[in-house]
Amino acid sequence: MSPRPFHKKLDLKNGHVDLTHGAGGKATAQLVDELFLAAFDNKWLAQRNDQALLDAPTGRLVFTTDSYVVTPLFFPGGDIGSLSVHGTINDVAMAGARPISLSAGFILEEGLPLADLARIVQSMAKASREAGVPIVTGDTKVVERGKGDGVFINTAGIGVMPLGVVPPSGERAKPGDVVLVSGTLGDHGVTILSKREGLSFETNLTSDSAALHGLVAELVSAVHDIHVLRDPTRGGLATSLNELAHQSGVGFRLDEKAIPIRPEVAAACELLGIDPLYVANEGKLLAICAPGDADRLLGVMRAHPLGREAAIVGTVVEDADRFVQLETKFGGSRVLDWLSAEQLPRIC
Amino acid sequence: MSPRPFHKKLDLKNGHVDLTHGAGGKATAQLVDELFLAAFDNKWLAQRNDQALLDAPTGRLVFTTDSYVVTPLFFPGGDIGSLSVHGTINDVAMAGARPISLSAGFILEEGLPLADLARIVQSMAKASREAGVPIVTGDTKVVERGKGDGVFINTAGIGVMPLGVVPPSGERAKPGDVVLVSGTLGDHGVTILSKREGLSFETNLTSDSAALHGLVAELVSAVHDIHVLRDPTRGGLATSLNELAHQSGVGFRLDEKAIPIRPEVAAACELLGIDPLYVANEGKLLAICAPGDADRLLGVMRAHPLGREAAIVGTVVEDADRFVQLETKFGGSRVLDWLSAEQLPRIC
Numbered sequence: 001m002s003p004r005p006f007h008k009k010l011d012l013k014n015g016h017v018d019l020t021h022g023a024g025g026k027a028t029a030q031l032v033d034e035l036f037l038a039a040f041d042n043k044w045l046a047q048r049n050d051q052a053l054l055d056a057p058t059g060r061l062v063f064t065t066d067s068y069v070v071t072p073l074f075f076p077g078g079d080i081g082s083l084s085v086h087g088t089i090n091d092v093a094m095a096g097a098r099p100i101s102l103s104a105g106f107i108l109e110e111g112l113p114l115a116d117l118a119r120i121v122q123s124m125a126k127a128s129r130e131a132g133v134p135i136v137t138g139d140t141k142v143v144e145r146g147k148g149d150g151v152f153i154n155t156a157g158i159g160v161m162p163l164g165v166v167p168p169s170g171e172r173a174k175p176g177d178v179v180l181v182s183g184t185l186g187d188h189g190v191t192i193l194s195k196r197e198g199l200s201f202e203t204n205l206t207s208d209s210a211a212l213h214g215l216v217a218e219l220v221s222a223v224h225d226i227h228v229l230r231d232p233t234r235g236g237l238a239t240s241l242n243e244l245a246h247q248s249g250v251g252f253r254l255d256e257k258a259i260p261i262r263p264e265v266a267a268a269c270e271l272l273g274i275d276p277l278y279v280a281n282e283g284k285l286l287a288i289c290a291p292g293d294a295d296r297l298l299g300v301m302r303a304h305p306l307g308r309e310a311a312i313v314g315t316v317v318e319d320a321d322r323f324v325q326l327e328t329k330f331g332g333s334r335v336l337d338w339l340s341a342e343q344l345p346r347i348c
Numbered sequence: 349m350s351p352r353p354f355h356k357k358l359d360l361k362n363g364h365v366d367l368t369h370g371a372g373g374k375a376t377a378q379l380v381d382e383l384f385l386a387a388f389d390n391k392w393l394a395q396r397n398d399q400a401l402l403d404a405p406t407g408r409l410v411f412t413t414d415s416y417v418v419t420p421l422f423f424p425g426g427d428i429g430s431l432s433v434h435g436t437i438n439d440v441a442m443a444g445a446r447p448i449s450l451s452a453g454f455i456l457e458e459g460l461p462l463a464d465l466a467r468i469v470q471s472m473a474k475a476s477r478e479a480g481v482p483i484v485t486g487d488t489k490v491v492e493r494g495k496g497d498g499v500f501i502n503t504a505g506i507g508v509m510p511l512g513v514v515p516p517s518g519e520r521a522k523p524g525d526v527v528l529v530s531g532t533l534g535d536h537g538v539t540i541l542s543k544r545e546g547l548s549f550e551t552n553l554t555s556d557s558a559a560l561h562g563l564v565a566e567l568v569s570a571v572h573d574i575h576v577l578r579d580p581t582r583g584g585l586a587t588s589l590n591e592l593a594h595q596s597g598v599g600f601r602l603d604e605k606a607i608p609i610r611p612e613v614a615a616a617c618e619l620l621g622i623d624p625l626y627v628a629n630e631g632k633l634l635a636i637c638a639p640g641d642a643d644r645l646l647g648v649m650r651a652h653p654l655g656r657e658a659a660i661v662g663t664v665v666e667d668a669d670r671f672v673q674l675e676t677k678f679g680g681s682r683v684l685d686w687l688s689a690e691q692l693p694r695i696c
Binding site for chain 1: 373401404408439445452485492496506507509519583595687
């Protein structure tokens with residue numbers, strides 16, 4: 001490919017996004033070349049076509065998408081860029097699949113500092129590189145000032161199912177099955193909320209944003225028939241289990257004492273008046289398996305850096321009402337209802 | 349799957365989008381069930397997982413994404429919904445591939461009438477059904493009033509390369525090759541602009557928004573080695589050819605007389621002071637092939653409903669400057685430069 005005729009380099013330090021960056025002409029091409037291609041740097045993007053041509057995969061495909069509208073754009077433990085890579089990798093992985101490629105679609109607001117965009121793009125590039133899942137195709141649109149909010153990012157992801165793995169799926173939870181979580185709950189949502197509200201706590205809260213496909217690869221390799229995998233993002237563990245209760249036509253019984261929650265998260269939740277079981281996670285998964293597989297699964301989780309605080313937290317029960325019940329620390333029991341109200345807007 | 353416990357149906361006539369629809373809880377689930385699943389209606393979405401599990405494809409994959417921010421949301425010949433289906437199908441098809449699946453990510457602004465959203469979703473469903481390309485996975489986010497603009501939609505698409513087809517690609521134009529377009533240029537962009545500006549012309553302008561994968565399937569089946577296929581969207585034919593000139597390291601020579609433009613589009617462009625060669629198309633493609641294949645390709649195009657006004661419009665030439673030159677109707681010649689300025693914001 002011949003070099004492109006840009007007379008002046010993009011000013012990534014002091015420049016701002018303007019409408020020409022979304023017009024599809026020279027300014028768009030320059031933004032793509034000097035920012036996106038430079039950061040994501042792979043052979044598919046280097047083709048500079050409107051699509052990427054990938055090798056033929058060796059199994060069934062998994063396909064997923066998520067848009068990210070988190071505010072603020074930068075938070076302890078990550079930013080909208082790394083979140084958009086981790087979140088979509090995780091949705092692919094929750095099918096038991098190995099993620100192979102990501103797309104990235106940007107909707108930028110006119111006036112966004114190019115320095116902010118560059119920081120976000122570099123964070124995506126780092127997350128993608130560390131995960132070994134390239135961003136192979138993309139798109140950029142710009143909307144007028146006041147018609148967006150800095151940056152929105154959509155990522156879609158493709159994965160391949162490993163041979164021999166029975167696909168985990170939300171309708172496969174069976175009475176008697178065991179529920180595990182891979183670590184502490186509520187870290188992401190509480191971090192975002194406290195940052196947004198300008199709250200400061202004594203301890204440092206950090207998002208748990210992380211790519212879970214490495215952990216999942218070890219789990220499905222150890223137990224070929226995990227019934228359900230899910231990442232409890234928006235709405236947290238309680239919402240995910242309510243969804244699964246309806247998908248599988250079962251109930252859940254959880255043991256509050258067994259659910260890992262950081263003391264600083266618990267304290268922040270109490271101050272904020274929210275329940276950590278309804279708060280988003282971005283680096284945790286829940287797994288449901290036959291009772292005979294539970295100890296093995298727990299062992300594999302705990303041996304992985306992202307699953308050190310994994311725990312068995314409950315069981316699947318027969319329940320015509322599809323209730324998620326919590327046995328509290330004090331020996332009582334309460335239903336974790338399926339909320340319709342907004343608890344934490346724009347958390348991811 | 350057990351029925352979901354919604355006590356009252358979503359009010360698709362008089363209701364509005366609120367932040368709960370993006371919270372991931374009961375209101376999100378209801379929106380998904382009663383609107384998206386009802387309209388898109390396929391076995392993948394019915395799984396209600398965060399990802400779709402597809403069959404193993406039989407060849408190389410193509411992957412693409414586009415976000416749609418067109419304003420107004422509804423326009424003669426389509427809306428943001430049908431556009432988001434056609435546009436991404438076309439980006440898959442321009443690799444010579446057969447599109448198999450789409451994802452859909454919605455970013456909704458609080459306050460959007462649910463009736464508008466329903467109309468858009470039904471239009472997407474119709475476009476997807478007519479194209480035979482299902483929407484298999486999706487996501488919905490809601491941003492506060494004033495942080496978005498009604499609806500933004502991202503679609504990503506997966507396609508499979510037919511066996512025996514040499515993949516068309518932007519760097520494969522060779523001096524001596526022939527350039528064809530599949531029909532009249534400028535229809536989409538001029539329609540959007542005139543609608544937006546409240547201009548009324550004597551004749552009815554209509555977007556050409558259409559899915560081109562059927563046409564492409566016939567083209568690649570007739571000519572196995574088409575060098576380049578591209579849909580001249582943002583920036584129109586002139587911008588696409590400038591991009592290709594740089595990708596392939598060549599120049600282009602176009603014959604203005606041969607370029608099909610509707611008289612009403614030409615008249616509107618004159619009134620608006622814009623050049624139809626820089627105006628977006630959403631149902632047209634340009635093809636570049638060896639001279640010996642051009643007549644055959646033209647014949648296949650003209651035999652297809654979406655290619656009736658196809659024409660040979662120019663040739664690829666050696667040119668160290670990578671210029672796109674137009675031989676004008678009056679016997680002169682001018683360079684179609686690569687614009688950096690925004691001609692038509694938010695056209696797609």
